[in-house]
Amino acid sequence: MAESGPKANRVKRLAIMDQDGANSQYLTEGRTLALTPRFSPNNDLVSYMNFDDGNPQVYLLQLSTGQQRRLGSFGAMTFAPRFSPDGGRIAFSVEASGATNLYSIAVAGGQPTQLTSGGAIDTGPSYSPDGSRIIFESDRGGSPQLYMMAAGGGQAQRISFGQGTYSTPVWAPKGDLIAFTRQSGGQFSIGIMNPDGSGERMLYTSFHAEGPTWAPNGRVIMFFQDPGGNDGPRLKSVDIWGRNVLTIPTETYASDPAWSGLRS
Amino acid sequence: MPTHAPINYGLRALAMVVLLVAVAACSRTPATGVGNLGPGGGAPGSQQEFLVSVGDRVFFETDSSSLTSTATATLDKQAAWLNQYGNYRILIEGHADERGTREYNIALGARRACDCGQLSGVARRQRPAHHFEIVRQGTASGHL
Numbered sequence: 540m541a542e543s544g545p546k547a548n549r550v551k552r553l554a555i556m557d558q559d560g561a562n563s564q565y566l567t568e569g570r571t572l573a574l575t576p577r578f579s580p581n582n583d584l585v586s587y588m589n590f591d592d593g594n595p596q597v598y599l600l601q602l603s604t605g606q607q608r609r610l611g612s613f614g615a616m617t618f619a620p621r622f623s624p625d626g627g628r629i630a631f632s633v634e635a636s637g638a639t640n641l642y643s644i645a646v647a648g649g650q651p652t653q654l655t656s657g658g659a660i661d662t663g664p665s666y667s668p669d670g671s672r673i674i675f676e677s678d679r680g681g682s683p684q685l686y687m688m689a690a691g692g693g694q695a696q697r698i699s700f701g702q703g704t705y706s707t708p709v710w711a712p713k714g715d716l717i718a719f720t721r722q723s724g725g726q727f728s729i730g731i732m733n734p735d736g737s738g739e740r741m742l743y744t745s746f747h748a749e750g751p752t753w754a755p756n757g758r759v760i761m762f763f764q765d766p767g768g769n770d771g772p773r774l775k776s777v778d779i780w781g782r783n784v785l786t787i788p789t790e791t792y793a794s795d796p797a798w799s800g801l802r803s
Numbered sequence: 804m805p806t807h808a809p810i811n812y813g814l815r816a817l818a819m820v821v822l823l824v825a826v827a828a829c830s831r832t833p834a835t836g837v838g839n840l841g842p843g844g845g846a847p848g849s850q851q852e853f854l855v856s857v858g859d860r861v862f863f864e865t866d867s868s869s870l871t872s873t874a875t876a877t878l879d880k881q882a883a884w885l886n887q888y889g890n891y892r893i894l895i896e897g898h899a900d901e902r903g904t905r906e907y908n909i910a911l912g913a914r915r916a917c918d919c920g921q922l923s924g925v926a927r928r929q930r931p932a933h934h935f936e937i938v939r940q941g942t943a944s945g946h947l
Binding site: 574575588595615616618619632634636637638639660662663676678682683704706707720722727746747749750767795 | 866868902903904905906907909910911913914915916917918
């Protein structure tokens with residue numbers, strides 16, 4: 540997301556660029572607020588959330604044609620979209636009467652499948668690379684933590700047990716790690732853990748860092764960091780050993796990075 | 804540091820009382836008089852009176868959608884006032900501190916707005932549906 544303008548009225552436009560910040564192009568005009576873009580596995584579709592009628596809804600943008608369409612009409616808000624590894628489905632959150640649950644739907648359309656139920660907030664779904672499982676965040680236990688379940692829904696198992704709260708889990712392309720955002724002690728960290736919750740490591744900690752996305756090689760993570768105050772967010776990358784922290788040069792403030800798959 | 808959601812755009816765009824359910828990390832922030840409509844307490848039944856004497860927003864603890872006793876008291880006062888002056892449209896906005904992750908904040912703002920909408924005790928049935936709107940968006944500054 541390319542961000543410009545004063546903090547209280549910031550314009551957020553979908554933009555696409557090379558992984559080093561070069562050749563950026565805008566994909567949306569910025570009349571409406573858009574957030575959290577994610578590539579389909581074949582890189583032709585981008586799902587994102589768009590506030591076109593005051594409440595966020597999941598949209599699809601076809602990069603080859605520029606066409607945009609709303610994923611469907613269910614619940615007051617739909618958000619947090621993420622493609623399945625075969626590109627056939629999208630998992631996302633639906634909010635109704637204050638409760639937020641996970642659903643999935645075929646990209647081609649049809650009826651959504653409900654994956655979770657209850658009054659808690661379940662969001663941030665991310666499929667395992669083999670498509671069999673979904674990691675997500677839920678505050679069903681009182682505070683946001685990471686949970687694992689089968690891709691079709693059902694019983695979920697909590698996997699995060701460290702200090703603070705855990706959000707935005709993203710499965711690594713090789714399936715070996717989960718990246719996440721952790722909030723603890725007034726700080727935000729970008730971290731990784733094994734899919735069973737073991738081996739947790741923090742890679743980068745600051746006042747506000749959020750939203751990891753994996754490089755296709757599964758060894759570098761990009762995220763955004765907001766210094767607070769009137770300054771705006773910037774994209775950063777770090778490797779899975781916590782070294783080589785880089786700031787990605789962008790023309791404007793930038794947030795919510797999504798790394799595409801390799802182009803064939 | 805709590806920051807306040809801008810109230811002015813709601814008043815300009817919608818020309819109505821905004822029953823703004825905002826949030827900040829600190830629930831001790833005074834809940835009245837934060838909208839800037841100028842000095843004075845306002846005439847009975849005016850927006851200014853609502854802002855100054857009743858309070859147009861309530862605050863939550865960080866990461867919580869549980870209402871504090873102060874928040875409940877404000878909602879009770881709002882309900883009494885709005886039931887007395889039934890000619891206003893009501894907009895409830897849920898917000899979350901911007902120092903949270905975006906997707907969770909969106910859901911948290913919605914839960915806060917819905918909880919306040921249910922608990923505010925405003926006589927919804929006496930109003931046209933479009934006079935009671937819940938907007939589920941935003942951070943403390945009104946924008947993500």
